[in-house]
Amino acid sequence: MRILRHRLFWPAAALVTLLIVNTIANPNFARVTIRDGQLYGNPITILRDSAPLMLVALGMTLVIATRGIDLSVGAIMAVSGAVALTIIDDSPNPGSVGTVVVAVIVAVLVGLVLGVWNGFLVSVIGIQPIIATLVLMLAGRGVALLITGGQITTVNSAPYKFIASGYLIILPIAFFIWVAAVLVVSMLERRTALGMLTESVGINPEASRLAGVRSRGIIWSAYIASGILAGIAGVIYASNTMAADANSAGYLIELYAILAVVLGGTSLMGGKFSIAGTVIGVMTVQALEKAILFLGVPPAQAPVFFAVVVVVVVLLQAPRVHTWGRAVGRRMGVGAKPRTDDRKEVAA
Amino acid sequence: MSATDTTTRSSAAAEPGAKGMIGTFTSRYASVLPTFAAITILIALLVGAEIYFGNFLTGRNMSALLLDNAYLMVLAVGMTFVIVTAGIDLSVGSVMAFTGIFGASLFASGVPFVIVIPVMLLSGVAIGLLIGVLVQYFNVQPFIASLAGLFLGRGLAYVVSLQSIRVEDPVLSWLGSTRFTLGDFYIAPTGVIALLTVIIGALVMHFTRFGRTVYAVGGSEQSARLMGLNVARTKVMVYVISGLCGGLAGLVLTAYTGSGYPRNGIGTELDVIAVVVIGGTLLSGGRGYVLGSMIGVFVFGTIKTIINFMGAEQSWTHIIVGALLLLFIVVQRAIVARSDRSR
DSSP states (O other): OHHHHSTTHHHHHHHHHHHHHHHHHOGGGGOEEEETTEEEEHHHHHHHHTHHHHHHHHHHHHHHHTTOOOTTHHHHHHHHHHHHHHHHHHSSOTTSHHHHHHHHHHHHHHHHHHHHHHHIIIIIIOOOHHHHHHHHHHHHHHHHHHHTTTSOEEOOOHHHHHHHHOEETTEEHHHHHHHHHHHHHHHHHHSSTHHHHHHHHHHOHHHHHHTTOOHHHHHHHHHHHHHHHHHHHHHHHHHHHSEEOTTTTTTTHHHHHHHHHHHTTOOTTSSOOOHHHHHHHHHHHHHHHHHHHHTTOOGGGHHHHHHHHHHHHHHHHOHHHHHHHHHHHHHTTOOOOHHHHHHHHHHO | OHHHHHHHHHHHHHHIIIIISSHHHHHHTTTTHHHHHHHHHHHHHHHHHHHHHSSOSOHHHHHHHHHHTHHHHHHHHHHHHHHHTTOOOTTHHHHHHHHHHHHHHHHHTTOOHHHHHHHHHHHHHHHHHHHHHHHHHSOOOHHHHHHHHHHHHHHHHHHHOSSOEEOOOHHHHHHHHOOEEETTEEEOHHHHHHHHHHHHHHHHHHHSHHHHHHHHHHHOHHHHHHTTOOHHHHHHHHHHHHHHHHHHHHHHHHHHHSEEOTTTTTTHHHHHHHHHHHTTOOTTSSOOOHHHHHHHHHHHHHHHHHHHHHTOOTHHHHHHHHHHHHHHHHHHHHHHHHHHHHO
């Protein structure tokens, strides 16, 4: 019974259920084949395609842990992708590795600068996070459109394309990128005191300030991390399409990232966060997208399913529903102990 | 960089108010100050454009300004109610798209307008009710609850149709293309609907018990509850009103464009929030005016028209609106800090 109480149990159970349903609905779903020493198949595609969302959701987890929210990640993706592709497009030899390295570094730096800007508005000026990042969300896509001159810049550059579709050993590069990002962030957060301080700021900003936590720097750094990760996500997205489309790059990704974070059990009220939970949440979102595809629903109609998922998830977290559940449990004599439920509530 | 130019110029316009030439004036009229700044900016924009282009302040141009942004104005009225209670509604754009395409498909299959129009409004109300119930009775944050509404509306719009649907209903084309002219000015029934919505919204907000409760809830939910006001009903109602406005905006937009399209209104929720904030409504709730939101819509529309006149990239619109939004939040922040200090 102890495993039931682990806070990642329900998110993981949801993901496993979804994968089983997918496999039953379409036996081809779980098939992985080896071609030329590289793995192919739906599970591999999910691992590869989840890179942008994973990076964005990782940054979002940190921001949400400080009681904030970052709506601008999609716009940052659009800007960084536009920057990278424009640099490659303008260079004399777009195929060279040097050009691509410069383009990627500049694009990620642009993400960093935008993250600094968001963090400045939130932590120094003291604007509500939703609104502070809304400014960039509105203006960012406009900036991206200006960078590309309103056109969809397409480029042809083998090394750049390699970032999203290349393979290292037997798995896609994009997979290694997000795994590395997850490892770096968890090391920083969990092997140092940073994670604990972040949680203290999220749980009670005033109390943590009185306890001597420099909340301003911690909040600022969360937005910077989110900006950098969104910048990398933009690079990968642009590499996947090889076209800087300022309107569709990262479109709605902030909402899917928030959904993934919540699915992973991190509360939007800030405080306790779980990076492993976010990884599970992103996988769930990706698997759900694939499941909807397999059911033969046009992708455009997928939001209806996501709406249902959002409603179910928030209802499961709602205190009122917990009370009902407990009442039903008691009546049926299962004897759901309120104590453990309360603990779970805090953890979730 | 003309974006930074605008910022500095408009902050110069807001300076006397924000910095406080006369301290008592600013503290006494703190709540109307942002709206006042918005009016100043609107006048500055209009006068500047007239001087620059010479043919900007024509009746035709001003009428088009109202008609082109009629749907935005309707949405802004609903959003004002929500934001004054310190909530937020992200669903308005997709509710508008859904009700628009739903109505268009009903019209196309020959259902009479006496049925279609109420159905459109009620489907907006239904989504608003869902959000309101989630917010009030299940303690879901407005952001997330209305996010569900956004997904739901957008998805349902595509369920109705993946393509745009042309409407040839006589009533709808009357709504969209009739022109009542007065000299150089003209107005279509959709514009009348938008103005009526603003007037009714303003009257409800300021002269009814419900309106006062909305302000009270936004000022302090706890105090409002202790005063015996019906907080729960009010909080559900503001989302219902916003949903109703979404349905009405769907009707206005369908009449205006003569068709329903499932991709309508993508990103409109952000425009609406920006417009409401520029109009002087405080995002922390408790302060704001429906008429201010109308001014915000005009500011937004004027910027769009000016950029059109200059033949510049339309992407400048959002950059400038973003900069304006930032300016207003900083001004609001200063006002709130000032009134906190004086307390």
